[in-house]
Amino acid sequence: MPPGITTLAADTPQLSAANTGFMLICSALVMLMTPGLAFFYGGMVRVKSTLNMLMMSFISLGIVTILWVLYGFSLAFGSDIGSVIGWSSDFVGLSGIGVTELWDGYTIPVYVFAVFQLMFAILTPALISGALADRVKFTSWALFIALWVTVVYFPVAHWVWGAGGWLFELGVIDFAGGTAVHINAGAAALGVILVIGKRVGFKKDPMRPHSLPLVMLGAALLWFGWFGFNAGSWLGNDDGVGAVMFVNTQVATGAAVLGWLAYEKIRHGSFTTLGAASGAVAGLVAITPAGGAISPLGAIAVGVIAGVVCAMAVGLKYKFGYDDSLDVVGVHLVGGILGSLLVGFFATGGVQSDAKGLFYGGGLDQLGKQAVGVFAVLAYSLVVSAVLAFVLDRTIGMRVSEDDEVSGIDQVEHAETAYDFSGAGGGSATRTTPPAPGTTAAPTNKKVDA
Numbered sequence: 001m002p003p004g005i006t007t008l009a010a011d012t013p014q015l016s017a018a019n020t021g022f023m024l025i026c027s028a029l030v031m032l033m034t035p036g037l038a039f040f041y042g043g044m045v046r047v048k049s050t051l052n053m054l055m056m057s058f059i060s061l062g063i064v065t066i067l068w069v070l071y072g073f074s075l076a077f078g079s080d081i082g083s084v085i086g087w088s089s090d091f092v093g094l095s096g097i098g099v100t101e102l103w104d105g106y107t108i109p110v111y112v113f114a115v116f117q118l119m120f121a122i123l124t125p126a127l128i129s130g131a132l133a134d135r136v137k138f139t140s141w142a143l144f145i146a147l148w149v150t151v152v153y154f155p156v157a158h159w160v161w162g163a164g165g166w167l168f169e170l171g172v173i174d175f176a177g178g179t180a181v182h183i184n185a186g187a188a189a190l191g192v193i194l195v196i197g198k199r200v201g202f203k204k205d206p207m208r209p210h211s212l213p214l215v216m217l218g219a220a221l222l223w224f225g226w227f228g229f230n231a232g233s234w235l236g237n238d239d240g241v242g243a244v245m246f247v248n249t250q251v252a253t254g255a256a257v258l259g260w261l262a263y264e265k266i267r268h269g270s271f272t273t274l275g276a277a278s279g280a281v282a283g284l285v286a287i288t289p290a291g292g293a294i295s296p297l298g299a300i301a302v303g304v305i306a307g308v309v310c311a312m313a314v315g316l317k318y319k320f321g322y323d324d325s326l327d328v329v330g331v332h333l334v335g336g337i338l339g340s341l342l343v344g345f346f347a348t349g350g351v352q353s354d355a356k357g358l359f360y361g362g363g364l365d366q367l368g369k370q371a372v373g374v375f376a377v378l379a380y381s382l383v384v385s386a387v388l389a390f391v392l393d394r395t396i397g398m399r400v401s402e403d404d405e406v407s408g409i410d411q412v413e414h415a416e417t418a419y420d421f422s423g424a425g426g427g428s429a430t431r432t433t434p435p436a437p438g439t440t441a442a443p444t445n446k447k448v449d450a
Helices: 017-044 047-077 089-094 110-132 138-161 166-170 178-196 212-234 241-268 273-290 296-313 316-320 328-346 365-395 402-407 409-414
Strands: 428-433 444-449
Touching: 017 047, 017 110, 017 212, 017 273, 047 089, 047 110, 047 138, 047 409, 089 110, 110 138, 110 178, 110 328, 138 166, 138 178, 138 365, 166 365, 178 273, 178 328, 178 365, 212 241, 212 273, 241 273, 241 296, 273 296, 273 328, 296 328, 316 328, 328 365, 402 409
Parallel strands: none
Antiparallel strands: 428 444
């Protein structure tokens, strides 16, 4: 029997209805984050790309779910092989798991752990899609997701969270996915866009968001779902650590909104809606690896730092010339790096573990471990993702044609448009004005507001 499974018996943990119910709710919250991300990204693109952006997130729900059941859960959380990958035949197809079997050391069923982790696996490739807006064939994107989760996400999840994974054994702290999710996705996004190139009109056309209300709706859904993402990652409610993570998630996110907006006001003179939404996401990203190891005061510091630094980082694409359409690199890669490294400064040693950061007398030891985790995941994901994109581009092609990109990827790839105004009526009406008395002039038509 795989090491991740124990059976219900008198000398083992008993199934907790409270923890099981809590984790099922958290799983549903994390699932909600993927359509929330679709709204967030969908509002940030131009009208002609809205549906494609929504679909690039939504398709992950289908593809990754099936792959996770078939072999993904086994690769990520099966018996360790060489500290780099897992495999357990009982996890293949989820066919060898009984309803009374618990995840090792916890009071929740294996099925509950598997579905919770599935939602992380679904969200992570969807994060990449924002960097590729306006220009990628939908079929190529779907195939990229399948390949990427297989050779990048599943192994990295094992490194970070799997029993025996080399980063797990090293002692890298990643409470809910700073390395495995955000650095992983951000580095992948950078690797792909370096291969496929820039959008038509990059740095020339404005390419402004078409619906800021949609962006705010998406950000709100992400913020809401993130409580399940973060607090649920402790897999129970028995010792209060999940409650600390819940509080720190809220605190850091609020601080990041303020930090981003303050930077915008000083740098550009305005408090923007897009900045508020982006700041919230930056704070959520940064607190994800750190929130189980720091205090609420530390969460304020992490949030402010992430808000300011990520606001600065989104402009790097113009300086260095890479077209990160919706700032996946600037928010998720940079925010994930910040949150992971700041554990090495702000870990108190009194929450999820006794590991202490530099500011709490722990020296540089934990910071060094965090740096190893950050740069190992970054390098692996960047290189492998670029290779996958290169192979797909040279075989079936990654990009739509330039004409199709200009005319609109929604119509080309999905034969639909996001908004249909054909039945809305015109904005004006025609009024006939009779000739003035005593004249022979013909009546005139004038347009008036409807």
